[in-house]
Amino acid sequence: MAIRVDIDAQDLNVLRKETRKRFTRQTMMLAASWAIIVLIAATAVFALWRGLELLAVARADAAPMTVAIGALALSVLLVALGGFSGTVLLKARRKLHAASQRDSVKAGLTIGRFEFHFTDKALIAKGAQGTRKVYWAGLDRIAETASTIVFWRRGEIFAFLPKAGLADAALYEKLVRIYGPSVSNKLSTGEDAGANPHKITFECTKQDYAEYRRASADRFDGWPSLFRRILQWAPWPPVIVLLSILAAILAGFSFVATLSITAGALAVIAALSAAVVFYLNAELFRGPSHPNRKDAHWPFAQSDLVSLTLFDSGVCVTRGECEEIYPWTAFERLLVCPLTAYLALTPQIVLPAPKRAFTDKIHFQAFTNYARARMKNARTRTAAHKKARLARQLSPGVKHQAKKTIKALPAPAKTRPLPRKAPPRALPPATDKTGRGALDAVRSAAKARAKLNHAV
Numbered sequence: 001m002a003i004r005v006d007i008d009a010q011d012l013n014v015l016r017k018e019t020r021k022r023f024t025r026q027t028m029m030l031a032a033s034w035a036i037i038v039l040i041a042a043t044a045v046f047a048l049w050r051g052l053e054l055l056a057v058a059r060a061d062a063a064p065m066t067v068a069i070g071a072l073a074l075s076v077l078l079v080a081l082g083g084f085s086g087t088v089l090l091k092a093r094r095k096l097h098a099a100s101q102r103d104s105v106k107a108g109l110t111i112g113r114f115e116f117h118f119t120d121k122a123l124i125a126k127g128a129q130g131t132r133k134v135y136w137a138g139l140d141r142i143a144e145t146a147s148t149i150v151f152w153r154r155g156e157i158f159a160f161l162p163k164a165g166l167a168d169a170a171l172y173e174k175l176v177r178i179y180g181p182s183v184s185n186k187l188s189t190g191e192d193a194g195a196n197p198h199k200i201t202f203e204c205t206k207q208d209y210a211e212y213r214r215a216s217a218d219r220f221d222g223w224p225s226l227f228r229r230i231l232q233w234a235p236w237p238p239v240i241v242l243l244s245i246l247a248a249i250l251a252g253f254s255f256v257a258t259l260s261i262t263a264g265a266l267a268v269i270a271a272l273s274a275a276v277v278f279y280l281n282a283e284l285f286r287g288p289s290h291p292n293r294k295d296a297h298w299p300f301a302q303s304d305l306v307s308l309t310l311f312d313s314g315v316c317v318t319r320g321e322c323e324e325i326y327p328w329t330a331f332e333r334l335l336v337c338p339l340t341a342y343l344a345l346t347p348q349i350v351l352p353a354p355k356r357a358f359t360d361k362i363h364f365q366a367f368t369n370y371a372r373a374r375m376k377n378a379r380t381r382t383a384a385h386k387k388a389r390l391a392r393q394l395s396p397g398v399k400h401q402a403k404k405t406i407k408a409l410p411a412p413a414k415t416r417p418l419p420r421k422a423p424p425r426a427l428p429p430a431t432d433k434t435g436r437g438a439l440d441a442v443r444s445a446a447k448a449r450a451k452l453n454h455a456v
Helices: 009-019 025-061 066-103 171-182 206-221 225-231 236-258 261-280 282-286 361-394 438-455
Strands: 002-007 112-118 122-127 130-135 141-144 148-153 156-162 199-204 304-310 314-319 322-327 333-336 340-344 350-354
Touching: 002 156, 009 066, 009 148, 009 156, 025 066, 112 171, 122 156, 130 156, 141 171, 148 171, 199 350, 206 225, 206 340, 206 350, 236 261, 236 282, 261 282, 304 361, 333 361, 340 361
Parallel strands: none
Antiparallel strands: 002 112, 112 122, 122 130, 141 148, 148 156, 199 304, 304 314, 314 322, 333 340, 340 350
16 A cells, blocks of 8 residues: 655644643753743842832931842842843744754655555655655554654654545554554564564673673672762762862862961862862763773774674674674573673673663563573583583493484485497498499409519
């Protein structure tokens, strides 16, 4: 089944209005910003009212008007700050909204004439600037709004059909009835989705081993590992920097006021502490583009593209130009952490399998269950072999059951001789002009030579 539709910018705006979430992180941040601005405005109005009252009382009593003037100045400052913040926020909001609508429109890619092909396995959308294809098992759901039919994938819109351009009003019901059972999103690792349930490919970094190092240290330390976790608390660097800066400011103010050597030394030490902590954690404060130490090849080769494949006989790991193969007997255990699963060869050598590399929870469970089953079978076979070997060593005179003999290969078939070829037929004897055969002519010539020799 194929459908041709025309999509314009108005259809995109309608789709955005009908499918956007009412409460998102952006809307909550916007609401918090407006709440702060309203609070500043209310405070400014209250300060202005109190300032006017104090000014009136000071005039009536002929008292100093310092407090009243200060309150009026503060209220004016708050009013200016609230108005400036509200204006900037409103303009930024309008600019962002206009930019989002403008940047989402491109002829042939998001608007124009499109052909939607509905096959048994996939949905194909063809446009002038691109063709997109998605398997039905990879979709989240097929939804219907007031004006569109939306195809969702991983919480985002993959494609949509405006109802205004459809000749069949019951198209949504047909799609749900025909392709609804395939749009399950329960197992996106089969043939219908083009993924291997026993293979993952991901970009491996040093952070992928962090969870295993922490788990291994906790297992080694026991209950005292709680103190190590407290000392390695992630927010410590910014907290220490903030406290050091505050201590440096207070100590510096005390040194200026009292000229105390102790206060000056404390200010210097606090400032140096803040600088050292900031330098050692530059990546945390300034982003990943400012690490503390840079290798000779930085920023290249900071990660490795790894492919991890499970087989019946073992595990194959491909890292760029190198390849490693390990049998299941080489693995000790499978450790599952909140973000990563690890195939442990030794307590120090592990193969990470980050959960971000899996398509969904079903994919991860199929991968880990397969690995656990193969490890268990390998341990069982290894234990049986050890037990049999120990039994042979303890009772060398007893004939144990021999291993199952391997069937011999069948004997090669006897060769049959080829049938004899028929002898070639003899050519008819050659004759001369007189009709005699060639043999008779030779004999006559020989007899004539013999007579001649005899006469001589």
